[in-house]
Amino acid sequence: MILDVPLSALAAQVFTGLVLGGILVLMAVGLSLIFGLMTVVNFSHGALYMLGAYVAFTLLGVTKSFWLTLILAPLVVGTVGLIIQRFLIRPLYGRSPDDPLLLTFGLSLVLVESVKVVWGKVGLTVDPPRDLAGAVNLGFMNFPVYRLFVVAVTALVLVGLWLFLEKTNVGLVIRAGTRDPLMVRALGVDLGRIWLLVFGLGIGLAGLAGVLAGPMRGVYAEMGVEIIIECFVVVVVGGMGSLPGAIVAGLLIGEIVSLTTFFAPKMAEIVVFLVMAIVLLVRPSGLFGEAGLAE
Amino acid sequence: MDRRAFLATGAAAAATFTFPAILRAQSRDPIRIGFPLPLTGTFAAIAADLQRGAQLAHEEINAKGGIMGRKLEVLFRDDQLKPAVGAQRTKELIENDKADFIVGGLAAHVQMAINEQTKAAKKLYISVSQSDEISAKPDTSPLTFHEALNPTITSRAMAQFGMQNIGKKWWVVYADYAWGKQNNAVFSDRIAKLGGTILGNTPYPLGKPEFSAHLPKIQAAKPDAILAVTPGADNVPFLKQAISFGLKKEARIAQPLHFLFYTKEGGAEVFQDIYGATHFCHELAETIPESKRYVEAFQKKFNQPPDAYSTYGYSGIKEIARGVELAKSTDSDQVANALRKNREYNHYKGKQYWRACDNKSFQDLWILKVRAPQQVKGEWGLFDVVGKVAANEELERTCAEKGHA
Structure with missing residues (x-):
């Protein structure tokens, strides 16, 4: 017993927090990657997460296979990301960082309204696949199988991403590009293609988060608006541009929200900003951030 | 007068006497009801249903010759579920479109904004969605009626x-x-x-x-x-x-x-x-004759069953018509008084009544x-x-x- 609360209840709360954090991590990793490499603050990240959920809804209707949808939908959204980068972000290279921020903010409004035109204003529902429906007894609680699956997918994707960044040549260039883009260019590397790739990858991850969130939270046009705020908090707390920071901060925020919800539900909305304020006071560049990256 | 001329005159006279309502309806200005509602926004699906109910009432009233022989017009306007837009649309309906009455609003906060406008313009307003404040002081007024249930x-x-x-x-x-x-x-x-x-x-x-x-x-x-x-x-x-x-x-x-x-x-x-x-579901048609008639008419016109909020729109429009007929006037004060004096009504599910102190509808x-x-x-x-x-x-x-x- 801690504070008169049975340990099993706390364990249940920690477990639910893991899922909340998992979705945030998938979002924040992409956001952080994009910012770290090209200092673009992508405000449309939430809208693309939402687009992922809608694309999954449609693909599920066409393919009748959740597993195929899980692979195809992030690819579709990632492709949209490539198009955005090539035709909207690239013309803004060399201008102030405010310009892509404004552009992606406007883009998020356009995407939300377009989705309403195409899929209607009323929200949609997606079911988890039969194999993942129901709950499993973890000893301290019955936990939905689908949510365990979300944690597993998140972990797999992160391991894959780590291998890609640490063990491949392209990953090496990306890491170098984050540190010193000028030097990398001087060495004759075409950073334009790397930026395109990273933007598509980050957006694809947002799409994947949307696909995974659909069966839990439903699919509706405003779903990205809420999560984008939490994602920015995660990226700021973790340190802008830092991958380990995004992962640690994502899980941390998920757990903090979950535990606060247990003890003081009304505080759950505010506490993430409180954490951000404290981190900014103590470590202005974030938990894992390096000072001066955005300058 | 030969036989043919006699028949022609007779038929013309008969037509005049048989359809006086229609003739009169064509001869005078229509009665206009302004109807702000959130056709876009989170509640768009419910708003569409509300609108269908109002359209059905509108059609039925005009098919019977209108109100006091005058045609009825219902003017729908999108309030986007925003109080400021609701207020603006209501003001335009009253000042530019010369609406005699206002029915509508589909959220507590938008109702309030509409109500402020109708109070200022001294027009009767029938609110058709949930709110506790709309029929309580200080927000309500003698011209504010509340057809819906409340929390x-x-x-x-x-x-x-x-x-x-x-x-x-x-x-x-x-x-x-x-x-x-x-x-x-x-x-x-x-x-x-x-x-x-x-x-x-x-x-x-x-x-x-x-x-x-x-x-x-x-x-x-x-x-x-x-x-x-x-x-x-x-x-x-x-x-x-x-x-x-x-x-x-x-x-x-x-x-x-x-x-x-x-x-x-x-x-x-x-x-x-x-x-x-x-306050309503289409299954009531199995037990309540008025509901059966309503559901059948609705189904015929829209090719789908009514959801609950359609009846608020339907009943709101019908109550304006009933009030005008009773008061023999389109003056908002007189119509409001007539409704309070003849408080019972029954449009789609059996008897309802207005409570005199707060113009609140009581219903099963x-x-x-x-x-x-x-x-x-x-x-x-x-x-x-x-x-x-x-x-x-x-x-x-x-x-x-x-x-x-």
Whole structure:
């Protein structure tokens, strides 16, 4: 017993927090990657997460296979990301960082309204696949199988991403590009293609988060608006541009929200900003951030 | 006059005497009702239903020769679910379109904005969606009528039915905004008065349907039943998460209102056995002749059954027509007085009446339970009517409690 609360209840709360954090991590990793490499603050990240959920809804209707949808939908959204980068972000290279921020903010409004035109204003529902429906007894609680699956997918994707960044040549260039883009260019590397790739990858991850969130939270046009705020908090707390920071901060925020919800539900909305304020006071560049990256 | 000329004159005369209403209707200005409603925004689906009901009333009235021989026009305007837009549209309807009356508004805060305009312009306004304040001082006025149920009536009725039929130990999950908070307060108060227990409650931000962090705590408290005030797009995710955590098996679930369209969208598998109140559902056609007529006329015109809110639009328009006929005038004060004096009316489900002190409509309401998937009748037969709560002023605050002397 801690504070008169049975340990099993706390364990249940920690477990639910893991899922909340998992979705945030998938979002924040992409956001952080994009910012770290090209200092673009992508405000449309939430809208693309939402687009992922809608694309999954449609693909599920066409393919009748959740597993195929899980692979195809992030690819579709990632492709949209490539198009955005090539035709909207690239013309803004060399201008102030405010310009892509404004552009992606406007883009998020356009995407939300377009989705309403195409899929209607009323929200949609997606079911988890039969194999993942129901709950499993973890000893301290019955936990939905689908949510365990979300944690597993998140972990797999992160391991894959780590291998890609640490063990491949392209990953090496990306890491170098984050540190010193000028030097990398001087060495004759075409950073334009790397930026395109990273933007598509980050957006694809947002799409994947949307696909995974659909069966839990439903699919509706405003779903990205809420999560984008939490994602920015995660990226700021973790340190802008830092991958380990995004992962640690994502899980941390998920757990903090979950535990606060247990003890003081009304505080759950505010506490993430409180954490951000404290981190900014103590470590202005974030938990894992390096000072001066955005300058 | 030969025989042919005689017949022609006779036929013309007969036509004149037989259709005086039509002739008069064509000879004078129409009576205009302005109808602001959120055709875009979160409640667009309910607004569309509300509009269909009003269109049906409009068509029926004109088919019978209009009101006092004058044609009726209903002018629908999109208020975008925003108070400022609602106020602006109402002002335009009254000043530019010369609307004689206003019916409409589909959210507590937009109603208030509309009501401020109709009060200033001294026009009669029939509000057609839930709000406690609209019929209470200081917001209400002698020209403000409230056709819909309100959170007090809905949640007291649900508490009463719930204590008798659903469970004694409750947990309340509610969206943390005006309508959610009111339902939580009224319901909790009533449950306690009736000898039940509220084990706890869970406020969550409206439009953020992630309930997983709340569910283990609710499960640990082991309530008999849960009141879920999870409106609009939050409804289905809440139920799905309750199912996936096994909560739906452990506790019964009730919500203040059921909507046919949302229930159909979510499906009987998700909504099975969920309780909810309503002032109308198309299943009432099986037992109430007025409802049968309404549902059949609606089905014929729109090729789908009516959801609950269509009847508010229908009844609102019909009440204006009845008031004008009674008062023999389109003057708002006279129409309002006529309605208060002849307070009983019956347009689609049996008798309703206006309470004189606050112009609040009192009406029967029903408790519904969603059928199991294999028991759903056809495409739309999702509800079982499991209880009736007859019109009853005990369910509402008293005139004095609402500030009416």
